[in-house]
Amino acid sequence: MTRRLNQPLGGNEMPRFAGPATMMRLPSAASAAGLDAAFIGVPLDIGTSNRAGARFGPRQIRAESALLRPYNMATGAAPFDTLQVADLGDVAINPYSMAKSLALVEAFYDEVLAAGCTPLTLGGDHTIALPILRAVARRHGPVALVHVDAHADVNDSMAGEAIAHGTPFRRAVEEGLLACDKVWQIGLRGTGYAADDFDWPRRQGFTLVPAHEVWWRSLAPLMDEVRRCIGGEHPVYLSFDIDGLDPAFAGGTGTPEVGGLSVAQGLEIVRGCRGLNLVGADLVEVAPPYDASGNTALLGANLLYEMLCVLPGVACR
16 A cells, blocks of 8 residues: 655645644654654753753744745755655753753653654754764664764863753763764864864864865865765764854854854755765754844754755655
């Protein structure tokens, strides 16, 4: 029997300012059973260090995603032709407790991954990458990582706290969640407290690509190198902090840094992940209170759609 695949609700069927408040106005689902991929919101921002508001990111990204259509005109990808996709809603985090929230996120993703479903996450601040990686590594082993960000997020602590949005990848290394020789951090820049902010990840085996080294350049050749390094079999996680892009394009975020990547470069990075064994991805740090036009959330929605388009098994017409 032919499987009936979910489709986004089109603008000719329902005005784009109406209809369900789900990612791309897809059907919502109560569990990941039977799904190949799912959009999941994690509305947590108690790990932020500057401007709060990323807790509202999942809701606003979903609102802006109503403009998206099912077929990728640039790449020919037609994800809804071959994948069963739905919106699983938000993880019910505890806004008063970081520790309890991390446990709730981890348990939620354990269930999603046990169902054979690939999670695409709407953040939330970057702290959420840690519990997600714990669940992903428990299922797949240490993963390769493509990490787009202005910041390396490898602080040992922040204000004395071991868990915050600037520490997830230090903890991930310590917990053995990453294949460190297959970690790429792209778009790093800005000021720091010491050279070790970027030297520490290099000592772990990470490959760092500072933003200033790729100004005005296509990142397609870089992504060719990333694919050669990681290979097509090793499980890969893609973590995309919206502040990896320049605040001229994505100002609605908590810790903006000038001199960032362009939108075109961001798209090249995600599209360049096609051929990798992606087992999960996130788009984090969209802060709607600083996004009056909605353009940052719209950009986040498009990047999440592009992530869906490069998952294994997606058809290209």
